[in-house]
Structure formats: structure tokens, C-alpha cells
Amino acid sequence: MTYCGRFAPSPTGLLHFGSLVAAVGSWLCARHAGGRWLLRVEDIDPPREVAGSAQAILDALPAFGLVADAPALFQSQRQAAYDVAFDRLRAADLAFPCWCSRAQLAAEGGLHRGRCIALPDPDRPPAWRMRVPDGTIAFDDALQGPQRQVLRDEAGDFVIRRVEGYYAYQLACVVDDAFQGITEVVRGTDLLDSTPRQILLQRCLGYPTPAYRHLPLALDGQGHKLSKSGQAHPVDPGDPLPALRRALAFLDVQTAAGADSPAALLQAALERFDPARLPRLAARTL
Numbered sequence: 001m002t003y004c005g006r007f008a009p010s011p012t013g014l015l016h017f018g019s020l021v022a023a024v025g026s027w028l029c030a031r032h033a034g035g036r037w038l039l040r041v042e043d044i045d046p047p048r049e050v051a052g053s054a055q056a057i058l059d060a061l062p063a064f065g066l067v068a069d070a071p072a073l074f075q076s077q078r079q080a081a082y083d084v085a086f087d088r089l090r091a092a093d094l095a096f097p098c099w100c101s102r103a104q105l106a107a108e109g110g111l112h113r114g115r116c117i118a119l120p121d122p123d124r125p126p127a128w129r130m131r132v133p134d135g136t137i138a139f140d141d142a143l144q145g146p147q148r149q150v151l152r153d154e155a156g157d158f159v160i161r162r163v164e165g166y167y168a169y170q171l172a173c174v175v176d177d178a179f180q181g182i183t184e185v186v187r188g189t190d191l192l193d194s195t196p197r198q199i200l201l202q203r204c205l206g207y208p209t210p211a212y213r214h215l216p217l218a219l220d221g222q223g224h225k226l227s228k229s230g231q232a233h234p235v236d237p238g239d240p241l242p243a244l245r246r247a248l249a250f251l252d253v254q255t256a257a258g259a260d261s262p263a264a265l266l267q268a269a270l271e272r273f274d275p276a277r278l279p280r281l282a283a284r285t286l
Helices: 017-032 053-063 079-091 102-107 169-180 189-205 240-250 262-272
Strands: 004-007 036-041 095-098 127-130 136-141 145-150 159-161 184-188 211-215 217-219 283-285
Touching: 004 017, 004 169, 004 184, 017 036, 017 184, 017 211, 017 217, 017 240, 017 262, 036 053, 036 169, 079 095, 079 127, 079 159, 079 169, 079 189, 095 159, 127 189, 136 189, 136 211, 145 189, 159 169, 169 189, 184 189, 189 211, 240 262
Parallel strands: 004 036, 184 211, 217 283
Antiparallel strands: 095 127, 127 159, 136 145
């Protein structure tokens, strides 16, 4: 199977350094394997989106030399595909409606474990949850090593469709990784604990499970995760080389000092790149 990787930003702000690290890391892994690199805009949470940020991110990436092999996939245009997956889970009795409030869940320790506390309410729509079985989900992450999670104890019956009718990240991500033929997911460690939920969904929907490689999370000087919503460390597409060099250094990738363009810098980095030498850290401070 031909290697296929992806970068999947959410449009909650401008491209920042942490996202650039994920984009560069996924691009290098794909190009090193002689495979494809795709883009996906995860615009399924309208209340959190910042107007214009999706296009701003897509416009910024080529300035850093990061050019995808196909047009970007927009999750906001994928409702029908999510409906099909959702209906399959419902038909298999793997998804169920839930009217539990946050306060009620908090009283139960914050997790939903197979039993709804609230009674059905015909006057308001429910959330829909995945029925999580007993057992352990285990996988080997290429950087973070062996991972094990007892979903019932650590995630509970998780939401796959929200009260507002929006599909949750976990389901949309799984459906689109399968649709795009992703063979390895390269992303930050902030999403490491989402992986067992996604593997469960893949198994229930009959999708292949890709390999996973979770890169160190970029932290600011106070130990906080960089985020677009916090406007942390935005990068400048008009002057891309400084941020691109910093991103490569963050990933311990050697570069050529004399490279005078993003494309040349990335090509020089690719010639020296070895995925096995990426930093095996959960996080790294700038």
C-alpha cells in the first residue's frame, strides 16, 4: 500500500508554530516514504471557527514549501458520509441517545459508563454516544511507544454526535482518514489519548487502522500548549524561513545553512531526514 499522510488543521485561528511543526513532521514522513501528503480542514465545529482562518491556513502552507498532492478536503462538506457511519453504528446498537447533563455526569465522576442518568426528554434533542465495551485498546506509537487504554475507565461512552447535531471530532476523523486512505497519522501528542477511541470506531466500522506517530507538543515558556485560539506564536507566511528553521530544529532535523527558500530548505532537510530520529518526547518547550 502506498504511504499516505495528512495534515488536518481546525480553522480556529491563524497557523501557529505548533501546527507548523505538525505540518512539517507529517510532510517529511510522507515524502521520506515516497508517498502522498494530503490536507483536511476540520471545520465541523462552527461555534469555535474564526471567519477566514481556513483559507488563511491553506494560503500559508505553500509559503512554507508545504504543497499537498490534492485539493483540501473540508469536513463541513462531508455530512452525508458521517450520516452513513452514524447510521451503521446505530443499526448495530453501538450508538445510543443520551440526555445526561454535565452536572449529572460530574456527579458520576465525569464519565458515562453504560447507564444514562437522565430520562428521555422529547422536548430537547439528545447527544449520541458510542457504547464502549469492556477491554483494553492497545497500539504501538512510532514515537511514544506502546500505549494501552481501558476506554470504559478513561473515556467512558464518548459522544459521536453532539446535542446541536454536529458530529464529534472522533467520528469525523475516523471516517475521513478511511476515505482519504491515510496509512500513517502524524500529529501532536495532545491527540494521543484520542487514538484508542478512534481505533475502536475503526474496528466497529470495518475500517483499516493506520499507523500512528505522535510528535512532541510545542509548549510556551509557561508550559502551556500553543493554540490558534490563544493566538500563540503565529507564524508569518511573508517571512517563512525563520519559523520553518525553528520547526525543523524542534524536530531535531538537520538543515542546510545556505538554503535561501522554503522549498530548498525542506529538500535539504528531507535528504537528512530519518523518522527514527524524531524526538521521543511528549512535549518540548520553545
